[in-house]
Amino acid sequence: MANMNSMKAIIDECTELAFDLNFTKVKQWKAEDESRVVVGHLPIYFPREIIHAAGGLPVGLLGSGDRKEIIKGDAFYQSYICHLPRGVIELALDNHFDGFDGFIFPSICDVVRNLSGMFKITKVGTFIKYMDFPQNFQKHIGGTFYISEMQAVLDKIKKINNVEVTNERLNHSIGLFNKNRELISEIYDIRQDFPWRMTAIDLYHVVRAGLVIPVEEHNEKLEAILTHIRRDIGEPVDKIKILISGSFCEQPPAGMIKTIEMAGCYIVEDDFILGSRWIIGDVDNTTGDPLNALADAYLNKSTFSSSVYDVDDPKGARIAKLFRERKADGIIFAAASFCDPALLDRPIMQNACEKENIRYISFKYSENTGQFKVIKEQVGAFSDSIKLWE
Numbered sequence: 001m002a003n004m005n006s007m008k009a010i011i012d013e014c015t016e017l018a019f020d021l022n023f024t025k026v027k028q029w030k031a032e033d034e035s036r037v038v039v040g041h042l043p044i045y046f047p048r049e050i051i052h053a054a055g056g057l058p059v060g061l062l063g064s065g066d067r068k069e070i071i072k073g074d075a076f077y078q079s080y081i082c083h084l085p086r087g088v089i090e091l092a093l094d095n096h097f098d099g100f101d102g103f104i105f106p107s108i109c110d111v112v113r114n115l116s117g118m119f120k121i122t123k124v125g126t127f128i129k130y131m132d133f134p135q136n137f138q139k140h141i142g143g144t145f146y147i148s149e150m151q152a153v154l155d156k157i158k159k160i161n162n163v164e165v166t167n168e169r170l171n172h173s174i175g176l177f178n179k180n181r182e183l184i185s186e187i188y189d190i191r192q193d194f195p196w197r198m199t200a201i202d203l204y205h206v207v208r209a210g211l212v213i214p215v216e217e218h219n220e221k222l223e224a225i226l227t228h229i230r231r232d233i234g235e236p237v238d239k240i241k242i243l244i245s246g247s248f249c250e251q252p253p254a255g256m257i258k259t260i261e262m263a264g265c266y267i268v269e270d271d272f273i274l275g276s277r278w279i280i281g282d283v284d285n286t287t288g289d290p291l292n293a294l295a296d297a298y299l300n301k302s303t304f305s306s307s308v309y310d311v312d313d314p315k316g317a318r319i320a321k322l323f324r325e326r327k328a329d330g331i332i333f334a335a336a337s338f339c340d341p342a343l344l345d346r347p348i349m350q351n352a353c354e355k356e357n358i359r360y361i362s363f364k365y366s367e368n369t370g371q372f373k374v375i376k377e378q379v380g381a382f383s384d385s386i387k388l389w390e
C-alpha cells in the first residue's frame, strides 16, 4: 500500500511539473548556483547531453498546451499554421522564460525556424541558436557538420559561465542520458505486454516531467516507477493495443490521450515526447571523442519522424517494423493541425500500412483542443471493429 502511495505521489508531482508554465523548479535549480545556465530547446533531435556537460539544465519547450489563452501569439503568426509557436512566443512575451540563458531551435520545420527569428527580434535570453541538422548522413560530411553545430552551442554557453567542457564531463553526461533512455525504454517494454499497470497519461506526465528537471532526479523517479510496474499489478481490460504516430512536436492535449485509452485502446507506443527517446540504444561514452559519438547517434541511431530526411531508411517501413515489434493491433495517425511535416508524410505512412495490411485511422488535433467527443467515437469504432474482426 505504501508503494502505491509513493507511485501516486511521483505521478502527481510529475503531472504538476509537466505543465508548470512558470518553470518554478527550473528557476529554483538555477538560483542554487550562479554558474548554472538554463537552455530552452524546441523539439526534437537535440542532444541534451551537451547542455548538461556544460553545467546547464536543458529545458524542453512544448508550447502552452491548453493552459494559457493566446492573444499576442496570434498576432505573430498567420492563422494557417500549428498552435505550438503561438504558445511559445506568448510565454516569452509574458516573461515566463525569465532567467533562461539561451534558446535552441532545432531545424525541424519552417515554423520553428521563424520562431527563432521572432525570439531574436524580441531579445529573449542571452543567446538564440537555430541549430541546423545535416541532410547528408555520411560521417565525414553530415557528422562533421553536426559536431560543428554542437560546438557552436557549447561556445555560446562557455561565454556565459566559462565552464570548460571536457571529454570526461561529456562522457559522464552521456552516461546519465543513456540511463534515462534505458529506463524509459524499459517502461515502454513492460507496458507493451502489461499496459494496464500504468496508464498512458501517467506515463506521458512522467516522461514529460523529465524535460524540466535534472536528468539525475528524473532517473530516480523512473527507477521508482519501474519498481512498481515490474510487479503484477492491476487487471487487464478488453482493449486493443495501438501505436500513435505524428505527435512528435506539438503535443496532444492530455484529455485526448485519456480519451483514446478510455475509448477502448491501450497506447503501447507513441511519439509524444520524442525528444527524450530519439536515440535508440546507447551513445558510446567510452571514447575520447564524445561529440563524435553523439554525431554518430544522430546519423545511425536516431528514430524516424517526419522532421528528418529518411535517406535509405524509409519511414513507412520503419513504422511497420515498430508496429510488429510492439505487437500492436492498429495505428492511430494523430498530428497537429497544420503540421506540414506530419501531414505531408501521412499518405506515405498510410500506404505502408495498406501494403502490410495494418489497420489505421487518422485525425488532427490542436494542443488546446477541448472537445473529444468526435475522437472518442472514431477511436471507439476503430477499437470495436478490430475486436470484431479478431
Ligand code: SF4
Pocket (backbone or CB within 6 Å): 082, 083, 084, 085, 108, 109, 110, 111, 112, 249, 250, 307, 336, 338, 339, 340, 341, 342
Ligand atoms: S507542430 Fe509541426 S509544423 Fe508545428 S512547429 Fe512542430 S513540426 Fe513544425
